Amino acid sequence: MTIKSLLALASAAVLLAGPSTALTWPGPRPSTKQTARKFLDKRQYFPANATDVKTITSPTNVTIRYKMPGEAGICETTPGVNSYAGYIDMAPNVHMFFWFFESRNNPAADPLSLWLNGGPGSDSLIGLFEELGPCRITEDLKSVINPYSWNNVSNMLFLSQPVGTGFSYQGEAIGSFDADTGAFLNTSQANATGRYPILDPIDLGTIDTTDLAAEAAWHVLQAFMSALPSLDAKVGCSKEFNLWTESYGGHYGPAFWNHFYQQNLLIFNDTIPGYALNFNSLGIGNGIIDEAIQAAYYPEFAVNNTYGIKAYNDTVYSYAKFANFMFNGCLDQINYCRAAAAGINGGLINNGQTLTYAATSNPDLRVQCQEAADMCRDNVESPYYYYGSRGVYDIRHPFNDVTPPGYYIEYLNLPQIQNALGVNVNYTESNNDIYWAFQASRSHRQSSGDFIYTNFIEDLEMILDSGVRVSLFYGDADYICNWFGGQAISLALNYTHSAEFAAAGYQPLMYDGVEYGEVRQYGNFSFTRVYESGHEVPYYQPQAALAIFNRTLNHFNLADGTMPVTANLTSSGPANATHTAPYVSLPPTGSASFAVWSSSLIASYSSLDNVPPSPTG
C-alpha cells in the first residue's frame, strides 16, 4: 500500500508537527525504514531503569528526578554549559519529561525560554534535535554541536506535553503501535516492540483541549521554576520568560500565554500562591492560529505561491475553495460550533470568540466542532495531499519528504542514551491517541474539535494589548501552515495598534549581509516571512531563526537588529511581500537516484550549520 492510500484511509489527519510526522504516521518515512531494518536482526530489548538518577523536591512539593546528560557527552558538550533531563512528577500518574539547557552566553543573566512543538501530541524534542537545540544527530547517530542553537542567547527549557507525549507518561506498558492508526497496542493485540508511555486510563481523562493543556503546563512550570535555584544554582531564579512554539503551537502559544497571564494577576493580588512569570516575548513559527482565517489560503497557496508551483489543477482548486465558502462548508461549520457554544450558559465569551470549558466539555458541542474540523481538513486542506505530489511541510520537496531527517529518533532509542536521560521508555515523536483526542473523529472516542476553536485570535489580541512582544514567523515554502494564512492573521488582529501595524511596510530581514526574508513590524509586534524555508524554520534557515529569536528577546528591531524596539518603531518598505523564487521541479523517482538526491539535499541543509556566525549578529 502506498503512503498516499494509507493517508486516504486515515482521512485528513496529517499531524501539524514537522515533515517527519506526516511520513512517520501513517506510513514510515525512509529513515525510519532503515532503522527498522537495522534493528530487525537484533534482539528486541526493553529499556532498563536508569541508574544514578538524582532527586530534588521543589518548594511546591513536587519531585524532580534528573540526570545531567551533557556529562555523558550527550547533546550539549560546550565546556561549562550544564544540561539537565528527567521527570517532573506532578502526580502519581503524571510524569512530565523536561530537558533544560543553560545559556552558552550568561546563564545567570540571560532569560528563560520554553520551547513547545505542536501536534497536538508531538514532542518538543523534535525542535530540540531538528531545529533549534544545542545539537543535531547525524546519520551515524553521533551528536554534533549546533552553533545556531537558541541557547546561545537564552536558557532553554524543552517540555514534552501534554502528558503522554514523547517521554512524558501517565503509565508505562510493553506494546507497539498500529501501523495504520498509530494507536498503542498491548501485547495481547500485537507483538511488542518496546516499552511506551500510555495514557492512564487510556481514552479517559486525557487532556484534549489547548485550554486544559495550558492549565497543566502552568502547574508544571510552577514546579520547575520554583525548583530551578536548587536544580541549577548558576541560573538561579529565572529572569524574563519567553514562550516560543510552532505549528499547533499557534493554538498553544496564545492560550498558554493568556492563562499564565490570568494566573499572574491572581498571584499578584494574593488570590493564589505561586510563581509569577515575568513576561517578555511570545514567538510562533508557522502556526495554525485560526482556521476560520487560514483555511482560505490552503487552495490559494496550492496554486499561486511564490515558487511558481501549481500543485493541482483548476478543478481541484475550485472544489477546495468552494468547500470553504459553500453552504454547510468549512466556514459555516465553524460558525455552527460557535453557535452551539453560545447556547450554553457562559459557553461563549469575549465578543463571541472564546469557547469556555462550559462549552467544550459538552458532548453535543464537541460533536458539532469535530464535524467542523473534519469538514475543513478533509475538503479544504487535504485535496493537496491526494492530488498534489508536493511536500506537506515544504512545497519545493516531493510528498515523500526526507527533510528534516529524523535520525534523533533512533538515537533516543539506544539504551545508553535512555539511561543518560533518566528514562525507561522507548521514544516516539508523536502520540496519536492525544492527536485524535484533540483533533479529529475516531470511531471509539470523541474528539474536542479544538483545531477549529476561535479562541486564539482573542488570546493574541489580549497579549498584544498587554505590551508583550509577539513575533510571528513563517517559512514561505510550508503548505500546512502557510505564510499567506499567517500574514492574514497578522492583519486580522484587532488590537490598539492594528492600523499602525497594517500601515508599516515590509523591510528585508538581514543577517550578515544576506536577505533571509521580509518583516513587517510596529512596536512590539512583527510578522516575518522567511524565504526558502519549510515548516520547521530553524532547520531550513538556522541563521534567520536565531536572528529572529535573539532580536525579539533582546528588544532589537527584527529587520536588522540595529535599533532598540520603541513603542512606535515602524518597519519601512512596500505594502506587500512580493519576493519570488525560481520554480523547483520534483526530483527523480527511481529509488537509486532519489536516494542520491535525498542525501545531497540533507547534506546541503547540514552545511548551513557550518556557516561562520556573523560577528555583529
Ligand SMILES: *[C@@H]1O[C@H](CO)[C@@H](O)[C@H](O)[C@H]1NC(C)=O
Ligand atoms: C526500545 O529501546 C531498546 C533499548 O532499551 C531498543 O533495543 C529497542 O530497539 C527500542 N525499540 C524501538 C522500537 O526502537
Ligand SMILES: *[C@@H]1O[C@H](CO)[C@@H](O)[C@H](O)[C@H]1NC(C)=O
Ligand atoms: C523499575 O522502576 C519501576 C518504578 O519506576 C519499578 O516498579 C520496577 O520494579 C523497576 N524495575 C527494576 C527491574 O528494577
Ligand SMILES: *[C@@H]1O[C@H](CO)[C@@H](O)[C@H](O)[C@H]1NC(C)=O
Ligand atoms: C509532599 O508530598 C508528599 C506526597 O508526595 C506528602 O506525603 C507530603 O506530606 C507533602 N508535604 C508537604 C509539606 O505538603
Ligand SMILES: *[C@@H]1O[C@H](CO)[C@@H](O)[C@H](O)[C@H]1NC(C)=O
Ligand atoms: C509476532 O511474532 C510471532 C513470533 O515471532 C510471529 O510468528 C508473527 O508473525 C508476529 N506477528 C506479526 C503480526 O508480526
Ligand SMILES: *[C@@H]1O[C@H](CO)[C@@H](O)[C@H](O)[C@H]1NC(C)=O
Ligand atoms: C484578583 O484579580 C482577579 C483578576 O484580575 C480578579 O478577578 C479578582 O477579583 C481579584 N481578587 C481580589 C481579592 O482582589
Ligand SMILES: *[C@@H]1O[C@H](CO)[C@@H](O)[C@H](O)[C@H]1NC(C)=O
Ligand atoms: C496570484 O496572486 C496574486 C496576488 O494575490 C494575484 O494578483 C494573481 O491574480 C493571482 N493569480 C492567479 C492565477 O490567481
Ligand SMILES: *[C@@H]1O[C@H](CO)[C@@H](O)[C@H](O)[C@H]1NC(C)=O
Ligand atoms: C484535475 O485533477 C483531478 C485529480 O487528479 C482529475 O480527476 C481531473 O480530471 C483533472 N481535471 C482536469 C480538467 O484536468
Ligand SMILES: *[C@@H]1O[C@H](CO)[C@@H](O)[C@H](O)[C@H]1NC(C)=O
Ligand atoms: C475591534 O475591537 C473593538 C473593541 O473591542 C470593537 O469595537 C471593534 O468592533 C472591533 N473591530 C473589528 C473589525 O472586529
Ligand SMILES: *[C@@H]1O[C@H](CO)[C@@H](O)[C@H](O)[C@H]1NC(C)=O
Ligand atoms: C516615534 O515617537 C517619537 C516621540 O514621540 C517621535 O519623535 C518619532 O518621530 C516617532 N517615530 C515614528 C517612526 O513615528
Ligand SMILES: *[C@@H]1O[C@H](CO)[C@@H](O)[C@H](O)[C@H]1NC(C)=O
Ligand atoms: C497587499 O497587501 C494588502 C494588505 O496589506 C492586501 O490587502 C492586498 O491584497 C495585497 N495585495 C496583493 C497583490 O497581494
Ligand SMILES: *[C@@H]1O[C@H](CO)[C@@H](O)[C@H](O)[C@H]1NC(C)=O
Ligand atoms: C554560539 O556559541 C558557540 C559556543 O560558545 C559559538 O561557538 C558559536 O559561534 C555561537 N554562535 C553564534 C551564532 O554566535
Ligand SMILES: *[C@@H]1O[C@H](CO)[C@@H](O)[C@H](O)[C@H]1NC(C)=O
Ligand atoms: C543578538 O543581536 C544583537 C543585536 O543585533 C547582536 O549584537 C548580537 O551579536 C546577537 N547575538 C547573536 C548570538 O547573534
